[in-house]
Amino acid sequence: MIEILTNRLMIIPCSLDIAKSLVFHRKELDKRSPIEIPASWPSAYVRGFLPYYIESLEKDDKDLDCGVWMIILYEEKKIIGDIVMQGKPVQEQNVRLTYHIEEATTDGSIAYEAIDAFIDWLTYQMAVKKVVMECEVQDKESIRLFDKLGLICTKKDGEFFTWEIQKEEE
Template identity: 25%
Template sequence: MGKLETERLLLLEYNLDWIKATIAGVDELERVSGYSVSPEWPGIDFFFYLPYVLENVKKEPEMTKWTHLIVLKEENKIIGEIGGQGKPDETGEIELGYSIVPSYQNQGYVTEALCELLIWLKKQPEIKRIFARSFENNPHSIQVLRKSGFVYQEDQDKMESRGTILLWEYPMEDGVQ
């Protein structure tokens, strides 16, 4: 797949070399990728998830097509990530997650990236279900999901120590977006 492009963003496949470079440090990712990296990226949750991602990608290199770095074209800078968890090739389901560094939030970048990714995902024959989760106390994430066409699944709330998690489903019918 390689990259997706919107008016303001590039969504670049997060390949094995870039994953290794991120773990080694932001300077190494800048050297390997050719992009500058926001000093706020990666966020702590994503950073701690990277060793798990690395091990999975070593076993199944094709998994990189589901996760992308978000590059702000105007600044040639990595400002976030977006992608899917799990093994959509096997299950037909993909759970999406995303993050933009704080200094670039509330400018529509996640919605722009998510809408572009959804267009691409709907063209992938193995994808039968697209869903996402958000914390009840995260109005920005909820707004992104609603703007992108996700529908809240009322009876699917899940309580966790950090709060209530809401389930959102993306309608897969043609013409819906």
């Protein structure tokens, strides 16, 4: 299993078993899991996305164009957020990311640490050339985060900004 480790975090893909348990057996998962799972996790976006994700994993879809990743605060053994990756990193070399960090843990540095590590892994292990993220125009925290990560705002579409970072060609 893939593990992305930082000083405080472990970022791992959400397995088929965990995804199914989140949908069909949440109470049992909460009781048996060695990792604390907050009642507010997964995010609303991921909850809506899980049926498609489960179906794709059950088909053993090798061309799966998405992935749900769990952000775990390692020392506390607690899930604090998620990252959803859409795109085919190996084929198209670009992905779209969406993230959510539990509000109780948002000091800004956790989100930076998680997204920075994930982008590093994507660019070095998966040969991704471009990462795209979006945020609402009034989402000052995400705007600061994306700017700090080195993403560039490339488009404004209504109430949303599109941000991108591209790996330099060598």
